[in-house]
């Protein structure tokens with residue numbers, strides 16, 4: 001079913017380009033492609049699943065994630081964000097909202113837990129294989145009891161709250177937009193309660209960035225606010241990340 005066509009030098013996959021990616025992004029950027037894989041439409045495979053499979057087979061981040069033992073290609077987005085903004089410091093306390101299958105948690109745990117200190121807490125509505133040193137909640141973050149359960153696991157303040165949460169796309173643009181805005185807003189309501197002064201909040205939003213009340217609150221509560229599309233984020237995806245640095249801690253709800 002899989003046909004190999006063309007390719008890099010001598011038909012082998014290209015090596016990761018360690019120089020691409022702009023300021024501070026060395027090591028997590030990849031360039032070029034290896035072999036181009038074409039997938040024939042199989043009897044029971046729909047055109048869209050054929051396209052998905054073809055994209056996976058030709059995605060250098062998918063190949064590199066497999067090579068480095070990351071559970072998702074999304075791991076590179078966090079690596080690239082951290083290489084630019086340096087928030088995953090050894091000993092930091094991190095919350096990962098929408099953690100499954102665990103790529104971001106792997107990256108964060110490797111960086112913050114290596115000093116023997118630090119804390120990693122994650123939550124996902126989907127079940128996730130355990131990760132050493134990471135406390136995981138298998139729960140809907142939008143459930144009433146989720147914030148308290150997360151706080152109980154965290155046992156104190158957080159230096160970083162990450163949200164890569166995304167509900168499955170419905171294909172209806174407005175509905176998908178409303179869902180992701182609601183997740184990002186709820187993520188920030190939680191972050192505002194647990195972040196330590198100086199803390200970092202990162203959340204997936206859609207093109208156009210944070211809007212309305214969320215944008216207002218982030219501008220008010222942080223020293224610096226950026227909208228970033230890391231190189232590993234697919235160009236055809238509308239996702240973008242809001243990166244809020246230097247939590248002022250003056251508007252904590254409780």
Ligand SMILES: C[S@@+](CC[C@H](N)C(=O)[O-])C[C@H]1O[C@@H](n2cnc3c(N)ncnc32)[C@H](O)[C@@H]1O
Pocket residue numbers: 071072074075097098099100101102103104105123124125126139140141142164165166167168183
């Ligand atoms: C893009 S994936 C996260 C990938 C992850 N950052 C990684 O590197 O492996 C988005 C995740 O958000 C989770 N999610 C969406 N809505 C959620 C909710 N209400 N509560 C908890 N998790 C949620 C999904 O189940 C999914 O696993």
